[in-house]
Amino acid sequence: MILSRQILTILLLLSTLGCKKAYDPNPELITIDLERGDFILCSAGRFGDVDFLTSCSENTRETFNLAISLLHSFEYVEAEKAFVKVIDADPSCSMAYWGVAMSIYHSLWMQSDKSYLQKGVKLLEIANKFQLSEKEKDYLDAICVFYMDWETVKPETRKNLYEKKMETLYHKYRNDAETAIFYALALRAAANPNDKTYAKQKKSGKILEDLFEKYPNHPGIAHYIIHNYDYPELAYKALNTARRYAQIAPASAHAQHMPSHIFTRLGLWEESIKSNINSTESARCYSESINPSGHWDEELHGMDYLVYAYLQIGDNSKAKEQYDYLKTFDLVFPANFKVAYSSAAIPTRIAIENKNWLEASTLQLPKSNIDWGSFPWQTAILHFGKILGLVHIGSISDAENELEILKGLHQELADQNDNYKANQVLIQINSAEAWIKFAKGNRKEALVYMLKASELESNTSKHAVTPCEVLPADELLGDLYLQLNEPTQALKAYEFSLKNHPNRFNSIYGAATAAKLLGHENKSKHYFESLVKLTKNAGCDRPELNEAKKNLNLI
Structure with missing residues (x-):
């Protein structure tokens, strides 16, 4: 039941009625596609405690803080709605435009659709026309470097530029918690996935751990600590935080899910299962409110982690229940990289973890509204599983044909300069080559390829979208x-x-x-x-x- 939408609507109406100043809509927004409408929040509406001071109209403060809370739990669509509600109430609130730009940034993963970059540029151009405090100008200048020259400057470069800008603000506003939190997130977002020292993650984590003592109910602090320590070597540092985050922001499906990142790293399967059951239930509530015939990406993300945990305790029945449910999905939204990853990984995991090679050899991409041509990394998962299946049932020539598809997907990612994902597919290529060579009797070559795959994987960090590689190279x-x-x-x-x-x-x-x-x-x-x-x-x-x-x- 969506209790919070009713509560928040009443609160916002009361605050609007109590406001003496009337604002005219900003005509510059007509050409920008903004999220509007009632908030859809599937619980009592608690997203944690934040207090972000701005020079915007006082009657928008509660809504602005709600928007920041939503943003910190990656509830991006609802965060944008809240920031837009502030804009509609106070069109000169520059930080609300900043908030929309932050809501469409998705700092820990790049979106394949580039339209959000054009949208961000337009929003920031409008925001800079208003009278700004010094801090507001600093915030706008910082995020501008990510959106500026997006057509010619690589995303990694723009992330690093944003991190440097936020570092300057962090030192300039030493007593401002939100500045420190957004800087910590920028550090994590700019971390090199091939850096196994985790230097930026540790630096970010230390900032957040110090803040957590003072702000124990802040959603962003807890959330970003988990992301910083979502690695086998560091996960123990976030276990207590993981067990708290869901209580801090119980209204967020993502907050219910995030603790399972740490539970997964530590092999705490029962806790991971409970976390993702709660998360997927909340996500289904959200989906039903948006479109009863569709399924939200957060639900599929939780399902992948849920299937993985079920498989590790040997519960094939529960894992297959999730897969059977997935096969009923015709419409997913947004049809993004998270949805594509889960849709490809779930059937592949179930087949190859059980060494059901016949089933693996016949894997097919799930039928939904996903444009698989936009997701070569995710598509590669299924082809990799298919190769292993074909090799083990003796269909070597078919496996070799699939290997050529895998190599083509790798080249596609390399041509896009998407080095991390290209490397992930390269690991799969080496593993596939190993098992094909072994099946053909080339034992020494097989071992060389498999050792190479193991070495590549050992030098690469896990992506946050996945609980684990579909099969670890080791x-x-x-x-x-x-x-x-x-x-x-x-x-x-x-x-x-x-x-x-x-x-x-x-x-x-x-x-x-x-x-x-x-x-x-x-x-x-x-x-x-x-x-x-x-x-x-x-x-x-x-x-x-x-x-x-x-x-x-x-x-």
């Missing part, structure tokens, strides 16, 4: 070593995989198998016991679990 390396009858190397590969992906079902089983082959009875027993413990609440019927129980004399 785990695939362990599988190959077992096929090569090298259990010592297999055990090392599986244990390295578990270091980066704690409590992964297949890595635990692989480690148990390798240890058993080596005669390491205690270690084998430890891993088999871990598998039994991992699956105890899932009703798991996977053959690996039965083998574990037999080895432990439980059946």
Whole structure:
């Protein structure tokens, strides 16, 4: 039930009625596509506590702070609506135009549709025409560097320019919490995904941790701490924050989901499942309010994390329920990179995590309104899974044909200078080459390719959109070593995989198998016991679990 929309509408009407000054609409906005309408917030409406001071009309302050809260939880559409409501009430409120520009920025992932950049330029041009305080001018100048020259300057460069601008403001306004929080987010957004020292993430995290003590109910602080530490090496630093964020902003579907990033990094599957059940339920409420026949991207994002967690506890029944549900989707909105990733990853994960190679060999892109031609990285996931399936059922020539498609997708990303995603597909290409070579009897070449894939993946950070690679390269390396009858190397590969992906079902089983082959009875027993413990609440019927129980004399 959408309680908050009614509450907020009443509050906003009362504040408008109490305002003596009338404003005329800004005619310059006519040509700009802005989000308008009632707020759609599926809970009691709590998004955390913020206090962002501006020189805008006093009667817009409550709405402006709501907009900032929504922005900090990446509720971008509703944030834009709130900022636009401020603009409609006070057309000279320059910071509301800034707010819309921030709401369409989506700093942690770049949108494929470039129209938002043109929109941002127009908004900031209008905002700069009004009388500005010094701080407001600084804020506008900062975000302007991201939108300026967008047609000729790479997104990464513009992100870095924005970060530098916010760093200047951070030092200039040392006592302003919001400036520090937005600077911390800019740092995280500009972090190099290939920097395994996580220098910017740690710097950002330290700023936020210090602020969290003073502002324990601020949604942005909690949210961005999680994003900064969403890595195997750092996740432990955000566990307490992860367990708090959903309570700070219970009205946000994204806030319900975000803790599962940390739970996933730490292999806390039951907590991840609970987090994403709450998130997807909230997202469905939002979808039904916008378009009852459609599905919001936040729902699909949560579903991918939910499926991944179910698979790690061996609950195929629940995982397949999510996939069957996904197959009913005809309309998704917005049809963006998150939706494309989840739609490709969910069926691929279910097939290849279960080593159901026949099912993997027949994977097809889900039918919905997604323009798959705009998402080569996501499309590559399905083709990669298909290659593994084809190799294992002996259809080598078909696998080689799929490999050519994979290489074409890699080239497409390389031509777009999308280096991170191109590298992700390159990892898949090397893994695919390895298993094709192995199937053709070229054992040495197979190992060379698989080691290369493992090295590439070890030097690359995980993208925030995914709970995990559809199959970690280190785990695939362990599988190959077992096929090569090298259990010592297999055990090392599986244990390295578990270091980066704690409590992964297949890595635990692989480690148990390798240890058993080596005669390491205690270690084998430890891993088999871990598998039994991992699956105890899932009703798991996977053959690996039965083998574990037999080895432990439980059946």
